[in-house]
Structure formats: structure tokens, C-alpha cells
Amino acid sequence: MNNDLLPDKQLVARSFGRAAEYYDDVAVLQRQTGDELLDRLSLVTIQPECVLDLGVGTGRNLVSLAHRYPKAQLLAMDIAPAMLQQAKQRYRQSEGLKRWLPNNKKPQYIAGDAENLPLADNSVDLIFANLALQWCDPRSSFAEIQRVLKPDGLVMFTSLGPDTLHELRQAWASVDDYPHVNMFYDMHDIGESMMESGLVEPVLDTDRYILTYDSVMALMTDLKVLGASNVNTHRRRGLTGKRAFEKMTNAYEHYCTDGVFPATYEVVYGHAWGGKTKVQQAGNDGSIRIPVSQIQRR
DSSP: OGGGGBOOHHHHHHHHHHHHTTHHHHHHHHHHHHHHHHHHTTTSOOOOOOEEEOTTTTTTHHHHHHOTTTTSSSEEEESHHHHHHHHHHHHEEEHGGGSSTTTTTEEEEEBBTTTTSSSSSOOOOEEEESSSSSOOOHHHHHHHHHEEEEEEEEEEEEEEOTTTTTHHHHHTTTTOSSSOOOOOOOOOHHHHOOOOOHEEEEEEEEEEEEEEESSSSOOOOOHHHHHHOOBBBTTOOOOOOHHHHHHHHHHHHHGOOOEEEEEEEEEEEEEEOOOBBBOOOOOSSSSOOOOOOGSSSO
16 A cells, blocks of 8 residues: 555644634535435434544534434534534524424534544444545545444445546646655555454445536646645645646646536545454464454344
């Protein structure tokens, strides 16, 4: 697995913190994938006591999860505290006066990273993560997801694949060799990480979404508003010159059709169940071997 894909997490947190106020104005893809993920969730029979919205963002999906599971305790987690404030405000507005009812369970808002979840082992029944895990090391994040899920708990998520914004990536490649566009793990790396973590019966598929813009500048502006600016560890430091930007936009013209500039997003959909493993005695080398037969749904 390529560790060069790992982003600068502090920059991720700052970028999304700055984007929180206007994020919903341009979050077209996030709404589409969130709705699709909620539709897929309706096909699963589950009555969770505790639901984690991981990467809650501005809280749009949190409201839907609250309506779907009114008896569940909701946990809203995001790496950017400013996003949590937006989610809290949205939830209050959606609940109105109902939030004052004695039996109304208010969400708990937690600043945290999917690679180091500040939650107890086996404490969550359902983890819902829409376009959040692409900013994480899949090995670390799925290990943490497996840790906090109860046996037979469910994780449903979307992430981004390596073909995301391939037009913009190719256009920048004509300028220099620096990574100007965020890079993401492919479906095979994600699936391998899920299996290694001990999650059970992982299912993955991909879909492509194409958003269109009337200019390259409009695309770049949307990415900035979304907080999805370049967070590659090996990104070029400093400002990009005007001449380099013009060269990139000229190269992007290759993809333009009828005055419309496409931006492709490869979306990975996935779900899996929490596994339950038996404690085994360590071998002489300190390793523990777990037969496949012991990794199964209850």
C-alpha cells in the first residue's frame, strides 16, 4: 500500500474548518452520495442503540439518521470542530421544539479522527461515514472501526477512488511533477484493509459521478469552498504562478465539450459487519494466528 497517498491531517482539519460555513452551498456530490448511502441502509434490518456519523460535516445525514433511528444514541464526529458547530446548529433547527422533550436523545458531538477514534471497544452498533474515509490511512481507520463496532455491528461508507478528478490531475501533469490533486486509495486497497482489520463480509462497488462547470476556475473555486484543496504530503509549497495556472487551464481545454468542463469523481461504496475473534495464546514470536473460521457473523 502506497503511504505517499497519506494526506497532511492537520491541513485536512484546517481546510474543512475554514470551509464549514459555506460548505453546503457547493456540496452537490456529498448530497448525492449521502442519499444513496441512506437508501442502501434502508435495505438492512438493524435497530441500533448507538449510531456514529463519522465525518458528520454540517450534519445533513445526522438529521436523517435521527429520524430513521429515533431511539438510538447519536454520536456526531468530525476532525474539524467548526463542522461540528454547523452540525449542531442544523440539528437544533430540524428538531425545533421537539428537542426540549424529556425523552428526546440529543446527539453527542465529538472532535475526533477516524484513525484514532475516542470511543470504547465494542460500543457502536452502526457507523455511517459519507466521503470521510478517503482522508485516512485505510489500515488505521478500518482497524479502529472494527475495534469500536459491536459484534454484528454495521459500517456503511463512501470513499473516493484514484480516478477522482483525473481530468484536473492530467492537466496539472502538463505543468510539473508535483501532486496538485489529492490522491486516493483504490477499491482493492480498501477491501484488503477491511479484511485485515477483521471486518466480516465486506462488500464494495464503485460508481462514477461527473459534475460539470462552465470554467476551470469555477471548479477550482468549488474545491476551495469544499475544503478539498491539495493536502498531499508531497505537494508543492508556496503559491502557483499565473503562467503555470494558465498552462494547466489550457491543458484542461482538451476535456471541454460544448463549453462545459467535466470533473469526474470515482465513488467507492462499501459496507461490512463487525467481526468477533476469540482470544488466543500468543506464539513464541509473539504473534497470534486467527483461523478464518473464527472470523464470522454471530
